[in-house]
Amino acid sequence: MAKIVAAYGLPHTPFYPSQVIEEGPSSPTGQMFARARESLIAAKPDVIVEFDTDHYNTFFFDNFPILAIGIDEKFKGPIDEPRGGMPVYDVPSDPKLAEYLHMHTVRAGYDVASLREFVADHSLMVPLHFVNPDMKIPVIPVFISGHLPPLPPAQRCYDFGREIRKALEVYPEDLRVAIIGTGSFSLEVFGPRIDPGKTDAVPDPEWGHEVCDHIDAGDIKGLIAKATEDRMHAAGNVGGELLNWIAMFAFTEGHKPEFLLRQMEQGHGYGGWRLD
Amino acid sequence: MSVNAINRLCREVLRDHVFRAAMKDNPAKAIEPYGLTPDERKALLAGDVAALHHMGVNDFMMGYLARFGSCGLSVPLYNERIRSVPH
8 A cells, every 4th residue: 555654845936946956955945845855765655655736837817727636657847937046857756656546536526737748837846846856756646726726725636635545545556655735825926016126025014923922833724724715815915835735645644743933024834744 | 918028028028138228228129029009008118117107007917017127117107106106
């Protein structure tokens, strides 16, 4: 049977790879990603399942699924020119497991799109750049629409995560699986609420702290109750990326985080759970 | 819906370096194939991102116009204009 060995919540700020090169691994961002990387390596996963919100590169406005799973031998990313010359990777995947997860979740009542021959942007790739050693661990992308209204309800995303967890727990192969949910809690990108002179802003750091307080307390039910579409959008035009963390929380139920590091001046945090 | 054409055009600025250069050098000619309405065309060529925002163009996509200097935009100019939208 597959075993869930670890779960992580991570940001995907596009300039972090170049910033960590410039400022060095001892920079705050370098250290926080290093913490996640060390934990993930120690957990020895055979495959990573990552919940992500595409930023209009894998999908577009003419065809934008609420939920989707990438099914292929490999995929390329990032394809959206993140700053600083971040490498474009060929990421191995596990199409057999991805197809199994797709079939299981659709049969359980979730309308999940499947995609093949796909590409990914920085939102999926920045966390992997930092935590997936040499990009060798296969990755299955699971997309949740977290920007474009209407957003799926937080409870639906949590239940979807739980359905994937149930499917993994009866998967008839001995695989060690790590989960990543990526996104910000409060962030406005190129919208009217950006800070003077900048391309982004953190409109509601208090909400970010509230999210982290719920995580620290293990109160995911309380967080889900508060994380309405209006509340997440009030925290910024990409505040719905919290849904990727909420799907990830379906795997951490009953476990204290190994670490939870707040970087609220950037509107996000770094969380890690060892589950084995 | 030509609002979606503007979103698509913004994505082409990111993906197609020839189009990106054309949007800097001669945007009026570059946007001809996109079938925009006169108001959309006027707002886009003026770099009026506040007007485009009100028309329903996606902010994230318009960011590529600022990032790559299309239609006379720069990050400071984009910033000033998008922040003029009431919020």
